[in-house]
Amino acid sequence: MYKVAVTGIGAISVLGSTLLEISDSLKNGRSGIVIDNTRAKLGFESPLTGKIKDFDPKDWLGRKQRKTMPDYAVQAYAASRQALDQSGLSERDLQSDETGLIFGCDSSCIAALEQVDLLKKRGETALIGSGAVFRSMTSCITMNLNALFKTRGAAWTISSACSSGGHAVGQAFNLIASGQQERVICGGAQEINWQSMCSFDGLGAFSSNIAHPAQASRPFDEKRDGLVPSGGAAAIVLERYELAEARGADILGTIAGYGFSSDGGHISVPGKNGLARAGAKAIKQADLSVADIDYICAHATATPAGDAAEIENIRTLFKGSNPNISSTKSMTGHELWMSGASQVVYTVLMNMGGFTAPNINFAAGSDETKGLKIIPETVYEPPRNALLNSAGFGGTNSCLILKF
Template identity: 50%
Template sequence: MGRRVVITGMGIWSCLGTTLSEVTESLEQGRSGIGLDQDRLKYGYRSGLCGIVPEPQLTKKDLDRHTRAGLSQEARYAFMASRDAFRQAGVDADYLQHHEVGCIFGNDSSAEPVIESAKIMDEKHDSAMLGYGHVFQSMNSTVNMNLCTIFHLRGINFTVSAACASGSHSIGLGMMMIRQGLQDMVLVGGAQESNIYAMASFDALGAFSVRMDEPTKASRPFDKDRDGLVPSGGAAALVLEDYDHAVARGATILAEVCGYGFSSNGGGISTPSDGGCRIAMERAMADAGVTADDIDYINAHATSTPQGDMYEARALGELFRGRRALISSTKSMTGHECWMAGASEAVYCTLMMQHGFVAPNVNFEHPDEDSEGLNITPVTVHTPLHTVLSNSFGFGGTNAALVLRK
């Protein structure tokens, strides 16, 4: 097993709120962050539904103009979340100057600067018009390169591009770095842009819900009347740390990351697999040294798509039917936060453990044949949580599962 890995700081920028207290309240009250964006409809989307994520208002008090110019939208989200995570962890500029800290973030697109660059080139036919920042905004590694520059991080530094499992894989890989003694502390997380350019190709696939008359009821994980997912975005950041290192510096320990499991389906590029889901969960539990009976709560990946929810429900049924673990998908309130989802849901799970409740799977009104019989809760349940499992699955058959312990 190697060294124990704990969470000592968290930050979040999401449609549920931009502080941990706001997000905790939203989760506990079952308050959705989904709304209707008219700009998407004007742009040509068939669905204008999305998570409503506020835009950070960065000024020279936060970052100098040169640095701000190189920040993509998702990097701005990630900066806000990471700054809060370091603050909660008690990690200041002096600490970062004298210690090696790594950074592994999940991000799998940076569409806005690419499209804006193409528009300028089409109109001006002069690359000099693109400006300084576009190159740093347009790369998938935009989040990592900016965070490591801003916070002067000198440890491991790379981006995980693994579709909707990116955030979970970043946590798992950060945990492995610390376990093996290669790093004492790693900033991990996930970021997802929420501009109108980012998800047009998903809309083209017919993947989005069109229940636009009732935005907060559009995301319906596991419900038989679901008609597609709702895109969302933002960023989540977690400070992972070696347990002994955290204790030695007097840090407050929020939770332990004790299991990471992964798999690849090896099938169709957009086809889920109950077998792949099950293997990732089994590996995570084996890595943590726990069984299905030890799990108090499962934050399901369940995005509200007919096929994806079906396969995950089958996998959950094979492992947890008849067990005590409560199940919900926070995507019923957030929509699908895509590249950030695995990281934000680790934050959501940790907040639930800290405050003793399970967030509801809102809009779960009519189970289908696969979800019927699963212990899915449509309402908030106040109960102690000690061990939770969080699932993330993505296009290309990439699967990740995490086990967190209070």
């Protein structure tokens, strides 16, 4: 197997639209969660949402290019452009059979609704416009980025609920480690709009802490009452280590292991050992032991059942070992399809900045969290060997090992 390096990262996040802004938010425990008044007027049980500020699609792409791209696809382009600029890869490197694209995304709600509205308004399908076809496809991101970057290797989208971004990074890692690609741009994206969240809101899974938006997402806390929907885009450039080293790239870390599993149980209730099985695979592939892991970037979304299940999985896997644990979703909310990829970006930023991000809003644990090192404040030591947990509806689990 080839060693796999991280040489570039990028994100358009509710924590910021530049890596510097995002790192500062992570370090200082700054939330990106707000109240959306439109949701309140429409009758949402929870009007809470993550919000991206200071991002204008027109700053990144022209009108013709944006014709086939919803906002989240443009955000994926912007995050990828950031990552590529940092990586130092040339146009020749990109336009190669050895360069691939893999993103995680599991819906394109707004684009599908827009084309139906256009038909009703214009009364003729021919007047909907050609761009709508591409905007409404789940593979919208990779098909557009493939045309924009002119890559010639792998180009597909992984759809696996809230583990989509994690599996996209994991599969990119596997393609490079096995020698099938020399480099892959990978990541995840999630649209932020009320249309994509109205049915989810109806399930009663969202936090109702409307009075204090920044305190609404409370992973692992005994008073957690649900998740806050969020989104954006995250991108990572992965390369065969020896090739990155040979061209003098700044190597930010390595993806050393990828484990996956499925619960084989309930469609929406997380299993008691799925994440543990995936984590064990990832740690073994990375040639580490549980004692070597010093940080867990948890999936924890602040739902009572989901966090409890992850705690049980962590206890099962980490018997006799007790690493730092935090969920960046305490600040971002749940970024859904993006989240597994953004965890990579956020953890790399922690290492670069010399800190480990806090699990804000963790005021008091319960019996289930007793003895675990859930960190409510920033720890001014960087992660060295990190396990990144990601899970989704249908019982799909992804675990990544980042080594620095």
